[in-house]
Amino acid sequence: MVFKTIIEPFRIKSVERIRMTTEAERNQYLHDAHYNPFLLKSNQVVIDLLTDSGTSAMSSEQWAGIMRGDESYAGASSWQRMESAIQDLTGYPYILPTHQGRAAEHLLYTKIGGVGKVFISNTHFDTTRANIEYSGATAIDCPCPEGKYPEISHPFKGNIDTTTLLSLIEKYGAGNIAAVILTVTNNSGGGQPVSMANARDVHTICKKHTILFILDSCRIAENAYFIKHREAGFEGKTYREIAQEMYSLADGCVFSAKKDAFANMGGFLALNNLDLAVQCRTVLIITEGYSTYGGLSGRDMEAIAIGLEEIFDADYLHYRIKSTQYLADKLHKMGVPIMMPSGGHAVYIDAKAFYPQIPPHEYPGQALVCGLYKVGGIRCCEIGSVMFGKYDANGKLIPAAMELVRLAIPRRVYTQSHIDYVAETFEGLIETKEQVHGLRIVHEPPFLRHFTAHFEPVTLSSGVA
Ligand code: F0G
Numbered sequence: 001m002v003f004k005t006i007i008e009p010f011r012i013k014s015v016e017r018i019r020m021t022t023e024a025e026r027n028q029y030l031h032d033a034h035y036n037p038f039l040l041k042s043n044q045v046v047i048d049l050l051t052d053s054g055t056s057a058m059s060s061e062q063w064a065g066i067m068r069g070d071e072s073y074a075g076a077s078s079w080q081r082m083e084s085a086i087q088d089l090t091g092y093p094y095i096l097p098t099h100q101g102r103a104a105e106h107l108l109y110t111k112i113g114g115v116g117k118v119f120i121s122n123t124h125f126d127t128t129r130a131n132i133e134y135s136g137a138t139a140i141d142c143p144c145p146e147g148k149y150p151e152i153s154h155p156f157k158g159n160i161d162t163t164t165l166l167s168l169i170e171k172y173g174a175g176n177i178a179a180v181i182l183t184v185t186n187n188s189g190g191g192q193p194v195s196m197a198n199a200r201d202v203h204t205i206c207k208k209h210t211i212l213f214i215l216d217s218c219r220i221a222e223n224a225y226f227i228k229h230r231e232a233g234f235e236g237k238t239y240r241e242i243a244q245e246m247y248s249l250a251d252g253c254v255f256s257a258k259k260d261a262f263a264n265m266g267g268f269l270a271l272n273n274l275d276l277a278v279q280c281r282t283v284l285i286i287t288e289g290y291s292t293y294g295g296l297s298g299r300d301m302e303a304i305a306i307g308l309e310e311i312f313d314a315d316y317l318h319y320r321i322k323s324t325q326y327l328a329d330k331l332h333k334m335g336v337p338i339m340m341p342s343g344g345h346a347v348y349i350d351a352k353a354f355y356p357q358i359p360p361h362e363y364p365g366q367a368l369v370c371g372l373y374k375v376g377g378i379r380c381c382e383i384g385s386v387m388f389g390k391y392d393a394n395g396k397l398i399p400a401a402m403e404l405v406r407l408a409i410p411r412r413v414y415t416q417s418h419i420d421y422v423a424e425t426f427e428g429l430i431e432t433k434e435q436v437h438g439l440r441i442v443h444e445p446p447f448l449r450h451f452t453a454h455f456e457p458v459t460l461s462s463g464v465a
Contacts, residue, residue: 006322009315010412013060019043026374034454035370035439037379046377047418048410052345054100054258054265055410059310062262062303069299074290078298078305082268085305086255089240090217090247092270094277096284099295101218101256102127103288104269107280108254112178112212113137120168121181121216122147122160123189126387128181128216130447137178140168141401144198147189148401150339150350155230156195157341158186158223160202174209183216184223184246188383190404191219191343193226196234196246203249213249218256218267220246221311222344225321240312252276259345262307262411266300316412320344323419324409330423334430345408351384352403355436360385360399362438362458368405368429370457371436376425380407386441387450 021029021044033039037050048055058066070076079097086095098104105128113119113135124132124139132139144161146154160182169177182202184194199215206213217223224242228234234242247253251273257266269284271277281291288295296304310316321344328342337353351358351365358364365382372378381387384403392398407422443454 006319006326008323008412008415009313009319010059018046020046021377023374026377030370030373034443035366035457036450036453036455037369037373037381038451040373040379044377045373045379047379047414047422049346049378049380049407049422051381052259052408052410053256054263055413056258056262056264056307057410057412058262058264058303059306059412061310062306065302065306066299069297069302071298074292076292076298076301078301079292081305082301083292085308086268086270089244089308090253090270091244092247092252092272094271094274094281096269096271096277096281096291097294097296097301098267098269098284098288100258100265101216101254101267102131103295104254104256104267105131105216106287107269107283108214108252108271108276109137109178110135111276111279111283116176117178118168118172118176119178119181120160120165122158122183122186122194124181125183125187125216126448126450128183129388134447142168143186143189147186147192150190150337150348150353150402150404153340155226155341156193156198158184158189158192158194159198160194162198162201162205165202165205169205169209169211174211177209177211179212179214180206181214181216182250185219185226185344187219187345188388190339190348190402191346191406192339193223193230193344195231196227196242197231199246199249206251213251215247215250215253216255217243217247217253218259219345221260221317222321224312225317226344238312239314239317243312257304257307259411260307260311261304262310263300263303266296266304268294320411323416326416327407327409327419327422330420331426334423334426336426336430339404345411347407347409348383349405349407350402351382351405355433355438357434358436358438360389360403361397362440363403363455364438365403365405366455367436367438370439371429372405372425375428376421378407378422378425380405382406382450386453 115136117137252271339348365384388400439455
């Protein structure tokens, strides 16, 4: 018999209580958090879909590994296990452990970045862009045309636009391009996958122009699932083989182990080039820790080594992608405008289409984020003009290309009934959607403003509620 029901391919051994709250309580909490869910306390949240990063449930094998963690300062056995797990997977010889992905980004992008340098990516993630811009360099997003339209269905909407990439290389000069970064899956572009064909094209272009090709690969196992099921020629390959092939096309990678390694903390930079690795390692030792632990405990390194094996389990990946799709399909059937097709780790709502009455400078995505919290206690994250908006010389907002809201699904954490509850919350939101107003920012820092900005609700008639 072929089953229609895809079950969670794990049993639950240890549970965490969810504190239930009322809508009235949540209204108060949201007000106190300045309408920014990043400022909420976790016990004020019913279902936490803020991120899939560091929020995975670890397996009993990982917990067992944690007890084995070797906390020696230098040359710990846990480091050796982590290092060889990464070398086996990526094929890169030089591995630099870091406390999380952005530390790996910082090591590499401050080394190769700086004023006058340009980075080109399918879409830079927010910390990637911030690290690059902080170094004085410029970060240019170059997603494929299909990737810019949430409603268009395409198997590889995460691809980089190679035509634009070539014209940018010509415009800035290959010598000024610090790196081309392919983010797999493309998190800020809707969690959409990148095809092997696209990675091969980037490889060829970078080789021809002698430009460094870096994979931001923290969801490479999820990306491999899409390649196996959507790209001709990969049906017979394992997910791991597909990931290995993609790594073989690049010169190195940054990796946040908080995603596709089921770890609560960790990351690494892996490189082919010894010279570059030596330069980055010097900064690693100054800022993160000695080269055989970076910012990590031995127990973290054990969890990462084991997680990197588990993530390629075919039953897990099937459940993972199908369960994300389950939520996407439900919302789609209800008429909620979502990024099509659904991504690997998250469902992205097109907030511009959900709240057409709210202009970009009143942040429709943030309004939806607040609505989901008020009605269902669901915490999620805006990926639109709050995260990526910039101001022109007159202080006018230059909006982001899309106004998305991301429902990120932590790995192995929530069951189907939690997801059904999320969908039901949308039923409540749909009923009142015409009456919803936007928000305005009343306080913001210069970098990564979405984490700490304060908002106030706006009413159409009077300005501020
Ligand atoms: N690159 C991508 C594509 C990411 O999604 C993230 C983190 C990072 C780099 C940085 O890794 O958090 O370990 O420092 N993404 C999280 C998210 C925060 O919610 O999507 P980190």
